[in-house]
Amino acid sequence: ETGVTQSPTHLIKTRGQQVTLRCSSQSGHNTVSWYQQALGQGPQFIFQYYREEENGRGNFPPRFSGLQFPNYSSELNVNALELDDSALYLCASSPFNYNEQFFGPGTRLTVL
Amino acid sequence: KQEVTQIPAALSVPEGENLVLNCSFTDSAIYNLQWFRQDPGKGLTSLLLIQSSQREQTSGRLNASLDKSSGRSTLYIAASQPGDSATYLCAVMLNFGNEKLTFGTGTRLTIIP
Numbered sequence: 152e153t154g155v156t157q158s159p160t161h162l163i164k165t166r167g168q169q170v171t172l173r174c175s176s177q178s179g180h181n182t183v184s185w186y187q188q189a190l191g192q193g194p195q196f197i198f199q200y201y202r203e204e205e206n207g208r209g210n211f212p213p214r215f216s217g218l219q220f221p222n223y224s225s226e227l228n229v230n231a232l233e234l235d236d237s238a239l240y241l242c243a244s245s246p247f248n249y250n251e252q253f254f255g256p257g258t259r260l261t262v263l
Numbered sequence: 264k265q266e267v268t269q270i271p272a273a274l275s276v277p278e279g280e281n282l283v284l285n286c287s288f289t290d291s292a293i294y295n296l297q298w299f300r301q302d303p304g305k306g307l308t309s310l311l312l313i314q315s316s317q318r319e320q321t322s323g324r325l326n327a328s329l330d331k332s333s334g335r336s337t338l339y340i341a342a343s344q345p346g347d348s349a350t351y352l353c354a355v356m357l358n359f360g361n362e363k364l365t366f367g368t369g370t371r372l373t374i375i376p
Contacts, residue, residue, distance in 0.1 A: 157306075184362060193267070193352055193366030194307070207363055241306060243364075250295050250314075250356060252364060254307040 155244050155255035163261045164232050172227040172258045174242030182206070183225040184252060185217060186241040194241055200225055229260075237262045265290045267355060269367035276343055277375050284338040284370045286353035291334050297364065298327050298338050299352045307352065311338070343374045 156175045164170050176183050182201045186194035196209035200219035214230040223244070229236055239259050243252040266289045276282050286296070295314050299307040311320045311327040313336070319328040326339040336353060350371045354364040 155306075182362060184364075186364075191368070193354075193368045194364070196363045196365070199362060209363070239304070243307075245362060250362070251297070251309065251312050252362065253309065254299075256306040257304075259304065 155242060155253055157240075157242050157255040157258050159258060160256070161259045161261075163263065165263050166232055166234060168232050168262075169228065169230045170232060170260060172229075172240050172242075172260070174225045174227070174244075174255060176223045176225070176242075176244035177253050180244035180246050180253070181223050182245050183219055183223065184243045184245075185225070185227050186243065187211070188239040188241060188257070189235075190238070197227070232262045234262050236260060265293075265355060265357060265365045267353060267365050267367035269351075269353060269370050271370060272368065273371040273373070275373040275375055278343060278345060280343050281339065281341050282343055282372070284340070284351050284372070286336040286338070286367055288334045288336075288355050288365075290357070291331050292357070293331065293355045294358055295356050296327075296329055296336050297354050297356070298325075298336075299354065301350045301352060301369070303350075310351075340372075345374045345376050348372055348374045 184199040185197040188194040198208040199206045203219045218226045239257045241257045242255045298310045313329045324341040350369040352369040354366040
């Protein structure tokens with residue numbers, strides 16, 4: 152059974168650019184959640200996708216958007232990057248209404 | 264708004280000692296609580312999941328307890344080893360079907376050989 156995978160591992164962008172991060176959920180999992188973890192902080196919930204629809208959103212501006220595909224993989228898009236967007240972005244998957252989440256290794260985004 | 268606090272922020276103990284990590288949350292109406300381990304720059308590894316109806320869970324040298332009414336959980340690590348050095352995070356889920364996790368800021372644990 153393949154776990155949650157994320158790509159790329161690391162990414163460097165400049166302020167104002169746009170970025171797309173990708174996540175492949177664990178086999179059999181139809182729900183994907185995204186979290187942002189700033190240095191020294193706990194992860195913060197960005198949003199969740201279930202069956203290609205957004206199923207809850209945290210306190211993040213609209214320039215953070217996402218997609219979920221029919222195979223349940225997901226993308227996180229961030230427009231107009233700001234310096235404070237530098238963080239580790241974590242993806243977690245689970246079967247819907249199952250209460251344990253399984254996390255990927257994360258993507259480290261640096262905004263210069 | 265649910266807030267999760269972990270104290271201390273950092274802890275160093277000699278190898279072989281038993282230790283306890285603390286987690287507190289402000290809203291006791293949680294559905295479950297999960298403990299994670301995070302190595303530097305890496306993702307999260309789930310250690311233990313405690314349902315709101317449970318008092319504790321055990322896995323090997325780890326034991327997690329939950330006191331929902333007081334808004335507290337502890338993670339007990341027995342016979343600590345240098346490989347246990349990592350940041351430990353607790354997270355709560357508020358409602359069944361609402362899979363948003365609210366995390367604490369973590370305790371950075373260092374085991375001294």
